Amino acid sequence: MKDKQAMPSDNNLDLVIRNAEVVTASDRFICDIGVRDGKIVALGQSLGNAKEEIDASGMLVLPGGVDAHCHLDQPMPDGIRMADDFFTGTRAAVCGGTTTVIPFAAQEKGGSLKEAVMDYHRRADGRAVIDYAFHLIVADPTPAVLNEELPVLIQEGFTSFKVYMTYDDLKLSDREMLEVLDVARRHKALVMVHAENADCISWLTEKLINEGNIEPRFHGLSRPSVVEREATHRAISFAELVDVPILIVHVSGKEAIEQIRWAQGRGLKILAETCPQYLYLTAEDMGLHGDHGYEGAKCVCSPPPRDPENQKAVWHALANGVFSVFSSDHAPFNYDDPKGKKLGGEAQPFNHIPNGVPGIETRLPLLFDGVRRGKLSLHQFVELTAYKPAKIYGLYPRKGTIAVGADADIVLWDPNRKVRIANSSLHHAVDYTPYEGIEVTGWPMTTLSRGEVIVRNGEYLEPTAGRGRFLKAGQPEL
Structure with a gap:
C-alpha cells in the first residue's frame, strides 16, 4: 500500500490520528496517521503514543x-x-x-x-x-x-x-x-x-x-x-x-x-x-x-x-x-x-x-x-478539490494528498451529516450566501493545517491570525 511506514513506539509523535479511513485520489485504506513538526511522518497500524490523539472512527479522512x-x-x-x-x-x-x-x-x-x-x-x-x-x-x-x-x-x-x-x-x-x-x-x-x-x-x-x-x-x-x-x-x-x-x-x-x-x-x-x-x-x-x-x-x-x-x-x-x-x-x-x-x-x-x-x-x-x-x-472528489489543483499549480506533493512527507493538512469528514446551508452559520464576512437553504449530506468536522487542529467537531478554534504561510509554487505538473 502506498506511502505506508511503521514507526516504533518511542517515536515522539506530536499527533496520531487513529482508525483513519484514508481516501486519496487513488487509494482507500485504514491506518493510523503519525504527525511530527507539521508533516505526516507515518502511515501504519498501531503507531506509538503521541502528545495528542484523535479517534477518526466513523469518519472519512481526506486531504485538506x-x-x-x-x-x-x-x-x-x-x-x-x-x-x-x-x-x-x-x-x-x-x-x-x-x-x-x-x-x-x-x-x-x-x-x-x-x-x-x-x-x-x-x-x-x-x-x-x-x-x-x-x-x-x-x-x-x-x-x-x-x-x-x-x-x-x-x-x-x-x-x-x-x-x-x-x-x-x-x-x-x-x-x-x-x-x-x-x-x-x-x-x-x-x-x-x-x-x-x-x-x-x-x-x-x-x-x-x-x-x-x-x-x-x-x-x-x-x-x-x-x-x-x-x-x-x-x-x-x-x-x-x-x-x-x-x-x-x-x-x-x-x-x-x-x-x-x-x-x-x-x-x-x-x-x-x-x-x-x-x-x-x-x-x-x-x-x-x-x-x-x-x-x-x-x-x-x-x-x-x-x-x-x-x-x-x-x-x-x-x-x-x-x-x-x-x-x-x-x-x-x-x-x-x-x-x-x-x-x-x-x-x-x-x-x-x-x-x-x-x-x-x-x-x-x-x-x-x-x-x-x-x-x-x-x-x-479528492482529485478535483485537492490533488489535481496541487499538482497543476506546483504545490504537490506538499499539498493535495495524505502521504509520508506531505504537510499534515487533513480533514475528518462526517459523510452522513445533513446540513442546511445558512449564512448565519458561515464564517466569511459576506452578508449572504447564494446557497441559502440548500441541504447537503456530508460535512467537514475536524480540520488540521500542518498538524494543528484549526476546527474541532465543527467548532472554529480561533488560531493565531497570520499562522498561514506563503507557498512558493513549483513548475506546474500537467
Missing part, C-alpha cells in the same frame, strides 16, 4: 482542500470593496475543509506587476489562518512586464497567471494574449483564461440598457453561452498556435465544454475548471423569467448561471474527466453595502453590479453532496 481560484482583499475600482480579507476568507475556507488557497495578485493597467505582488504580500502578512500561494493577474503586458517582471516572478514561485478576454480594465487584445502565452511557454508557467467575448457583451449590454432592461436578470442575457463558446474556441486556438497548455476557468455549461472536449480529443493540453455556481444556481436565481427585484444581484457572476440542462452537462463533464479543477471563485461582495452589490447604497443597472458570488466555505460540501448522490466518485 486546495481552493485554486478565489479572490481575497483584491484591490477593486470605483469604490468597490471585497468583504473578505485574508483573515476572514481563510477562516471561512478552513471551516469548509480547505487548507490551502490561491488568490490573485492583480496588476492594474499602467501599474507594475511586481508592485502588485508586493502589495498583496502586505495584505496577506499577519492575516492568513492557512497556507496560501498567489496567482498573478496580467492586465497590462508591456515589454517590461513580459521581458523583465514576469520571468523573474515565475522564478520566484509565481508560476501561474490569469488573463481576461472581457472587462474593460482587465481584458487583453488577441495580440497581447499571444505574447503572454509565449512567455508562459518559454518559462514553463501556466496561463488561466477567463473566456468571454468582450465586444459581444458590450454590444448586447448597450442594446439592453437602451431598451430600459437594467435589472439583474438581464445580466445573463448580456452574456449568453455563445460569447463563452466563441472565446473558449479562440483561447484554444491561441494555445494551439503558441504550443502551450492553458486552463479555462469557471466554465459554465455545455457549449464551452464541447469546445474543450474537442480540443482534448485532438491531443491539445487544454485544462478546465468549474465552480459550485454552475451546479446549483440557474438564470432563474437572477430572475430571468420572473421578477425577483434586486435580490437577483446576489447571483450575478460571469459567466452567469444558466439552466438545468447546462447543470447536467457540468456534472457529466466533472465525472468524465473534462475538468481538472473544482474551485469556488469566491468573490466576496456584500449585498446590502454601498461598496458592494448596492454601489452607493442604491440598486444598480446590471452592468454596474460587482460580479461574483461567495462560496469559499461551501465549495467542498456542495460537491461532496454530489458524491452522495452518485454523480461522481469519492476519489474524483
